[in-house]
Every structure is written in structure tokens, then in C-alpha cells.
Amino acid sequence: MWRVLRGDTLSRRERQQLVRTVSDLFRIVPFSIFIIVPFLELTLPIFIKLFPNMLPSTFQESSKEEERLRKQVQVKVEMAKFLQDTIEEIALERRSKAIEPKGSKAVEFAQFIKKVRSEGGYVSNKDLLKFTKLFEDELTLDNLSMSQLRSLCRVMSIQPLGSPEILRFQLHMKLRELKADDKQIAAEGGVEALSTIDLQQACRARGMRAIGLSEERLREQLGQWLELSLNDKIPPSLLLLSRALYLPEDISFTDRLKALVQSLPEGIAESTRQKLTELEGGKVDHKARLDLIRQIEEAIAKEKAMEEEKKKKEEVDPKDLSSIEQILVGGPI
Structure with a gap:
């Protein structure tokens, strides 16, 4: 604490120990x-x-802590399955055909999205890493539905309470924390300098499996994360979603990213394309803006309709209650 007050820099392990002691x-x-x-x-x-x-x-007892972690892993697996299902349900083909100058980055990005979403479309790892950098955390989180935000919060061990804006703020702060932690791990010697416990904690914080894996496997998957996050500048939101997808363990990060881009909501790609056009000094077609707003409103309306339908299913019809009471009263004891 005295070193922090003096303005000294703490190592990653010292900072974690300080947070644990203060809590x-x-x-x-x-x-x-x-x-x-x-x-x-x-x-x-x-x-x-x-x-x-x-x-x-x-x-805290170690046995109870291990049991709690196992339950968290089960919840994360279930939420990852649900998150993948919901993302796949809203994956649509791009419909906007805005006119852009040839050779612009926005056109290249639109062609990349079209190619990666087409069946059998081959995309090189170079193009994949080049264009996935453009998916900013804010754009990605803004286009996720409430159910997807809650699932992602559960995967990240965040209490999914509050409005969508609160969940997006919590996830955004978590992403900033992970990005800072990535830089600190790399500055202190990389994954080789971490102990087994630190490896498990770091993998768990990034939504990756941490129990039942060898130390070598933990270092490998964390090293892949750091390489994509720091060297290739892939946004942490895409990395989290790629890890949240319920895919086999032997699939590489690039294949996971490709599967994720294929199933991302249409609004994320369109928002990124429009932002690229504005950065290049071009003008975005008003029809494209209206189409994007209409898509977002349709997604919100669909989500509200699903919530209302779910509430109706949970409510019991009074006629059904009366019939159940008659059966209970008239039936044998």
C-alpha cells in the first residue's frame, strides 16, 4: 500500500495480492x-x-473452492452453448449494397464479410487478422442482444443484473481490464513467468477452460490469446466471443475467429463498414443508415416479443388452475 501511495509500479502478482488483501x-x-x-x-x-x-x-476451504469453480465451469459451458445458438439464429446475409469507390477499405471489408459468410468461401489468416481488427469492442457490444449480453456476463463471471447499458458498461470495463492485464503479463516475461495458479486464474478470467488441463496446455492457450491480443491487435470482445463459442478444443484460434465472423449479427458488420467509409472521407448513404436503424429496431422488437412470450408461458391460466383444483378435490387422496 505504501508503494502505491508513493507512486511505485507494482508487479502483476503484487497488484493481485493488494486487491485480495483490501477486499x-x-x-x-x-x-x-x-x-x-x-x-x-x-x-x-x-x-x-x-x-x-x-x-x-x-x-475459504480448498474443497469448497474447487466445487464452486466446477459449478462455474458448468454454468459457463451452458451459457456458451446458449450464446452460440443465439448468435447463429440471427446470422443473416448482408443486404446493404452501398456504392463505394473501388479500392477503398470499406469495399474490401464488405467483400471480406461476403466471402467469409458464403459457403466454402476461403479466407486467408492474413485477411482474417487484418479485418477482425476493425471490429471495435463498443460496436460489438452495442449490437448484442440482452440475452447474449447476459450469457457473456455469466461466461465472464459477472452478475447479469441491470439494464443492457449497465451490462455493456460492465463488459467494457472487463475488456479494458483484460487488455491491461495482457500488457502486464507480456511485460513481466510472458506466460513462462506465470505459476500454475496464475495460469488458471488468467485463463478463467478470459473465459477459457482452466480445470483439468495440463500446465503446458494452459500456457499454450494463454500464449495464443496474448499473441492475437497484443501482436495482431484483435479486439478482446472478439476473442471472448470466439472462446465462448462451444467448439472442440483442438480448433485453432483463427478457425474460431472465422466461425465467429460467420455468425456475427449483421448490424456489427454494417456499423463497421459505415464507420470505415466515414473515416475515409466518404459519405454513407442515408438508405444504408435507415436500414441499419431498422435492423436494430427489429432486433429489439423481436427480443421484447420473445420476453413477453416467455412471461406468458410462465403464467398459469386461471382455467387451468380451476381444473387442477377440481382434479385434486375430486380425485383420490
Whole structure:
């Protein structure tokens, strides 16, 4: 703490230890109430049962921690499957045909999207890494639906509570944190300088599998992440979505990125193309802007309709209740 106040730079491990210690100190504050109020310590087991995160990290048992991590992995796998299904459902062919000057980056990007989404369309890794840099985190998160945002929050161990804007803000802050962590890992010697526990924590924070893998496998997948994030400048949002897709473990990162670009919502690609056109000094067709707004509104309306339909299914019809009561009253005990 004194080094931070003096302005000294902490290593990655020292910073994690400082965060852990400060959080433990804040967790100790509620326990002072149990000491001050008479006989309130008798209710301490109940509070610990209801709020297990109140305990500092030094009081957590390793067996319970492993069980909690296994449950988190199961939830992440289920959410990854759901996220892939929802992304695949809204994957559509590009419909906009805005006129752009030949040789512009926007035209090349549009041709790349068309090629990667066409069946059997071959895309080189060079083109894939070149154009995936253009998918900014803000554009990607802004075009994800509420259900996809919640699924991505669960994959990243973020509580999916609040409006879409709050979820996007939390995910954006998480992406900034991961990008800063990537730079710090690379500056301190790369993945080879990390211990096994640090490797597991880093992989888990990036939505990757961390339990049941060898140390070599952990270093390999984290090294691939750092290479794409730092050297190839791939946005962390695309890397997270590529890891969230429920694909076999032996598929490479580039193949995952290609599968992700094929299934991205149409609005993300169109927003990126329009932004490229503006950066090059061109003018975006008003019809293209209206089409993009219309697509977003249709997606929002579709999402609201699905939520209303889900609520209707959860509600029980009064006629069904009366019939059930008649069966229970008239039937045998």
C-alpha cells in the first residue's frame, strides 16, 4: 500500500495480492457488528450460509473452492452453448449494397464479410487478422442482444443484473481490464513467468477452460490469446466471443475467429463498414443508415416479443388452475 501511495509500479502478482488483501479487509468490517451487538454472534452461521462471500479468502476451504469453480465451469459451458445458438439464429446475409469507390477499405471489408459468410468461401489468416481488427469492442457490444449480453456476463463471471447499458458498461470495463492485464503479463516475461495458479486464474478470467488441463496446455492457450491480443491487435470482445463459442478444443484460434465472423449479427458488420467509409472521407448513404436503424429496431422488437412470450408461458391460466383444483378435490387422496 505504501508503494502505491508513493507512486511505485507494482508487479502483476503484487497488484493481485493488494486487491485480495483490501477486499478481505472490507469483508472483515461486517463481522465487527457481530462483536458489538450482544448475542448476534449466534446468528453468524446463518449469515455465512446465506452470504458465503462474506468470509475472507483465508477462511475459504480448498474443497469448497474447487466445487464452486466446477459449478462455474458448468454454468459457463451452458451459457456458451446458449450464446452460440443465439448468435447463429440471427446470422443473416448482408443486404446493404452501398456504392463505394473501388479500392477503398470499406469495399474490401464488405467483400471480406461476403466471402467469409458464403459457403466454402476461403479466407486467408492474413485477411482474417487484418479485418477482425476493425471490429471495435463498443460496436460489438452495442449490437448484442440482452440475452447474449447476459450469457457473456455469466461466461465472464459477472452478475447479469441491470439494464443492457449497465451490462455493456460492465463488459467494457472487463475488456479494458483484460487488455491491461495482457500488457502486464507480456511485460513481466510472458506466460513462462506465470505459476500454475496464475495460469488458471488468467485463463478463467478470459473465459477459457482452466480445470483439468495440463500446465503446458494452459500456457499454450494463454500464449495464443496474448499473441492475437497484443501482436495482431484483435479486439478482446472478439476473442471472448470466439472462446465462448462451444467448439472442440483442438480448433485453432483463427478457425474460431472465422466461425465467429460467420455468425456475427449483421448490424456489427454494417456499423463497421459505415464507420470505415466515414473515416475515409466518404459519405454513407442515408438508405444504408435507415436500414441499419431498422435492423436494430427489429432486433429489439423481436427480443421484447420473445420476453413477453416467455412471461406468458410462465403464467398459469386461471382455467387451468380451476381444473387442477377440481382434479385434486375430486380425485383420490
